[in-house]
Amino acid sequence: MKLSQQNIKLLVSVFLLFFTISFSANAQCKPAMKEGIKKLAPYMHNGVVNTVTVILDEPSEIHLSVYKGLNYKFQIGSEDALGKVSFRVLDEYKTEIYNSAGSNDPLSFVFFSNASQNLIVEIYPMEKGKQGCAFLVVGVKEPKNIAVRNL
Amino acid sequence: MRLTKYIAVFIASLSLISCGGSDKPTENPVDSTEVKNSIDTSKSVVFYNIPSPLETFTILKMSGSAFDKSVLNQTDKITKYVSSFSKAANLGAYSTDLSFCYLYRQNQDFNNYLKNINELTNALSIDGSYGQEVNKRLQANSTNLDSLMAIVTEAGINADQYLKDNQRNTATATIAAGGWVEAMYIISNIADKTQSEDVMGLVGDQKIVLKNLTNMLEQFKADEEISSLLMDMREIGAIYETIQATQNTPVTSDKDIISVGNNTSFKLSKEQLKSILEKVTVLRNKITL
Numbered sequence: 001m002k003l004s005q006q007n008i009k010l011l012v013s014v015f016l017l018f019f020t021i022s023f024s025a026n027a028q029c030k031p032a033m034k035e036g037i038k039k040l041a042p043y044m045h046n047g048v049v050n051t052v053t054v055i056l057d058e059p060s061e062i063h064l065s066v067y068k069g070l071n072y073k074f075q076i077g078s079e080d081a082l083g084k085v086s087f088r089v090l091d092e093y094k095t096e097i098y099n100s101a102g103s104n105d106p107l108s109f110v111f112f113s114n115a116s117q118n119l120i121v122e123i124y125p126m127e128k129g130k131q132g133c134a135f136l137v138v139g140v141k142e143p144k145n146i147a148v149r150n151l
Numbered sequence: 152m153r154l155t156k157y158i159a160v161f162i163a164s165l166s167l168i169s170c171g172g173s174d175k176p177t178e179n180p181v182d183s184t185e186v187k188n189s190i191d192t193s194k195s196v197v198f199y200n201i202p203s204p205l206e207t208f209t210i211l212k213m214s215g216s217a218f219d220k221s222v223l224n225q226t227d228k229i230t231k232y233v234s235s236f237s238k239a240a241n242l243g244a245y246s247t248d249l250s251f252c253y254l255y256r257q258n259q260d261f262n263n264y265l266k267n268i269n270e271l272t273n274a275l276s277i278d279g280s281y282g283q284e285v286n287k288r289l290q291a292n293s294t295n296l297d298s299l300m301a302i303v304t305e306a307g308i309n310a311d312q313y314l315k316d317n318q319r320n321t322a323t324a325t326i327a328a329g330g331w332v333e334a335m336y337i338i339s340n341i342a343d344k345t346q347s348e349d350v351m352g353l354v355g356d357q358k359i360v361l362k363n364l365t366n367m368l369e370q371f372k373a374d375e376e377i378s379s380l381l382m383d384m385r386e387i388g389a390i391y392e393t394i395q396a397t398q399n400t401p402v403t404s405d406k407d408i409i410s411v412g413n414n415t416s417f418k419l420s421k422e423q424l425k426s427i428l429e430k431v432t433v434l435r436n437k438i439t440l
Contacts, residue, residue, distance in 0.1 A: 046203045064200040065360045067210055068352075068416060071408060089411075097411055114402060115412030116356035118363055140206060142213065143405050 028079040029133030036077040036137045039108065043073040043139025050136040052123060054082055059122045062136050068116040073139040074109045076100070082125055082132030090120040112143060199367035201327065201360050204250035204334050207353070211338060214349035218255035222340040223248040224333060224439045226263045229270060231440045236376040239322045240438045242271040243329025251337060275322065277313065321371045328380055329438055331364055335387075336435040339428040342419075351424060355417030358391040383434045390426045394419060 029051055037045050052060035066072055078085045089098040089109055097119070100106040123134045224244050232241045245267050252261040314323050335357060342350040365384055371377045396415035419427070 046206045048200060048203050050198065050200055052198050061197045062200060063197065063363055063366065065202050065363050067202060067206065067356060068412070069210070069213075070206075071405060098409075111409045111411040112405060113412055114410045115396075115415045116359050116417070117412050118359050119411075140209065142209075143408075 028081060029077075029135055032077045032079055033135045033137065036075045036107075036135060039075050040073055040137060040139035043071070043141045046138050046140050048138055050138070052134050052136075053131070054078070054085070054123060054125050054134050055131045057125060057128055057130075059124045060134065062121045062123070063118060064121065064136075064138070065118050066113045066116065068113055069143070071110070071112050071141040071143050073141070074121060075137045075139065076107045076121075076123060076134065077137075078123075078125075078134040079132045081130065082134060083127040083130050084125075085134050086124050086126055087136075088122045088124075090122065092118045092120065094120070199363050199370075201331060201364050201367070204247040204330055205254065207334050207338065208251055208254045210353050211341065211350060212254055214347055214353070216341050216345060216347065216350055218251075218257060219337075219341060219344075220257070220260060222337045223251065223260070223264075226267050228439060229267050232271065235275065235322070236325060237438075237440070238271050238275050239325040240329030240332075240380075242268060242275065243326040243331075244333035244435075244439055245271065246326070247330040247333040247337070277322075321374050321377065324368055324371050324377065325380075328364065328368060328377075328384075331360070332431065332435050332438055335427075335431045339424065339431050342424055343428055346421070351419045352416055354424060354427060355394060355419045358394060358417050361388055361391060380434075383430070383437070387427060387430045387434070390423060390430065391417075394423060 033049075033051070048064075050062050050064070052062060054060050074087075074089065076085060076087045086100045086106065087109075088096055088100070090096055098109050098111075100109070121136050123136070125131070125134075224241070226245075229241070232238050245264050249261060249264040249268060252258075252264060314320065335354075338350060338357075339354050341347075342354050361384060365381060365388065368377055368381050368384070372381055394417050396413075397418050399414045399416055401410075401414045
């Protein structure tokens with residue numbers, strides 16, 4: 001199928017528009033992310049920046065590794081344009097570990113990792129037709145029982 | 152010098168930025184009848200991340216391991232890093248070294264690595280995220296570690312934005328890879344020297360980290376140098392494939408905290424550690440020259 005000059009221009013315009021939206025969305029995430037990092041306390045922010053662009057109702061997945069023997073806090077947030085988000089934490093076999101729906105604190109998840117493992121955090125927009133930036137920040141804390149790595 | 156220090160700390164956070172964005176089909180699809188709550192993620196946008204060097208060295212420090220300068224990349228090698236790939240990979244490596252010095256409070260070494268990081272950052276034209284105003288704030292808070300960390304984190308977010316805006320995800324992935332290789336070199340050497348069960352366990356844990364890292368790099372394998380890096384990493388991965396998870400006795404976590412995981416760990420034999428160290432040393436030498 002040959003594309004006309006006009007169609008090519010249109011496609012390029014849509015493509016550029018997508019990037020414009022995507023990047024401006026990420027920029028808008030910064031204030032919310034700063035708040036998210038504050039909410040990690042008393043957990044120490046591990047310094048990792050996880051920003052994702054949620055596009056038109058599709059979930060975004062963040063795959064991340066956690067170490068055995070540490071307490072973790074996942075804090076989720078989003079820019080205003082995206083609206084509220086929900087999230088699920090899955091293990092690497094896609095088995096659900098946590099679902100924020102119905103939680104008292106729907107934007108955070110605290111757990112002890114008893115194994116070094118890869119987890120998947122899925123972030124969903126709660127309102128249809130919206131897109132924008134969402135983020136995950138991670139806090140770590142030594143458990144009181146620090147001998148847990150000596151297994 | 153003080154400004155340089157803070158700029159470099161911010162760059163250290165560059166190696167921690169998530170990479171991704173490609174549509175990726177579900178890996179190792181499983182029978183939905185076997186796994187509860189299984190979902191279709193074929194339309195998801197996937198991002199990959201690995202633990203920060205700070206996280207890795209926190210575990211190392213918890214094991215009681217001492218600071219060992221001899222395993223760090225030498226600062227005077229910086230003149231060898233000419234290509235963009237070499238600069239990016241060693242920016243990651245030096246950032247890891249910086250994190251190691253930071254955690255062990257080695258101020259002089261910290262400053263030396265900071266200087267190199269600043270130089271490589273400038274050489275790679277990673278800027279636009281660290282204005283004079285931020286530098287002033289850093290100076291004003293130079294004695295307050297918590298404030299400093301908050302400002303540095305903010306600068307890291309700005310750096311993330313800068314790289315994304317400039318579509319330089321390949322550079323970000325290279326920085327992350329260089330940082331991981333350096334961390335692997337450090338912990339493998341310390342494990343080999345001390346034969347500490349905890350540190351050997353930390354090296355074993357890298358099996359799962361390597362999986363995420365290679366998935367991240369796969370997205371950029373069209374780049375010749377990343378493709379070569381991937382090949383070397385797969386060789387390390389092949390050794391890890393011989394290491395099976397060992398079931399441990401469940402441990403009790405802190406009160407009111409959910410315990411997540413299957414209570415397994417990856418225990419290395421001395422021979423497996425030697426093999427990993429050899430491969431990692433070869434790869435690390437390719438990067439640090």
